[in-house]
Amino acid sequence: MYSIGQVSARSGVNIETIRYYERKGILPAPARTQSGRRQYDRDDLSRLRFVRKCRDLGFSMSDAKALLGLAISGGMNCGEAKPIAQAHLDAVVKKMAELARLREALRSLVDACREPSSECPMLGLIFEVSDIPA
Template sequence: MKEYSIGQMSRRTGVKVTTIRYYESRGLIPAPARTTGGQRRYDEAALERLAFLRHARELGFSLGDIADLIALAEAPSKDCAPAHEIARKQLAAVDRRMTILAQLREELVRMADADDPGHAGKCRVIEVLGDHRLCIGAHGRPDRSADLSGS
């Protein structure tokens, strides 16, 4: 059966070496076997778990959510409503982010090709960013608690 060093794990999943160790320290992946010299050696299962982790992180799940998911997956079945709840929550968050990003993209486009770089003097980038009146209240919801914080 195949064995992987932490570096190979990193290359195969795209998760940085330091981050893999961090995940281990957080209990998100089990402590792997070690060589006599103390280096980590992972098996196929560990590779899959790490890929799952990377995947879930990309989906925007917090490490806490992921831990919950893992616990759910390892618990003797039971009710999966909590898992749905987590997924739905993430979906809502993603939708929110996408909406904002779409609006923002337009403004950035306006900014980026406002005038050729090099032209000194009037600089639309700063102008547009400064002229928040154009969009204050358009995206975001002033007079309510900000939802800038992620997750």
């Protein structure tokens, strides 16, 4: 039996965040002591760590909730879990492509500022691109 402070320390998840997960229904509400304090058991801790791991992997909270549900409900069926992970993987790959474009655009802007000029070419470029066509 752990207090919220203890599961926080053991999971690396902020106390406020744990309560937040509970409020949002990501985690089931744990038992309470007579005075109303949350009391977590080993399974509660495992679930919290699972959610934390999902978040570390970049899954949304609703994905984390769904995956935890699948993991808990005996099933553990790839049929449902894999597409969630695959979709997230696809999103990550897509995001990386976007960032790569951004990086190149930023590089060319920063490179434009090689020699010190009173009229910053970078700012000029941003203005140019946004010049009035019509």
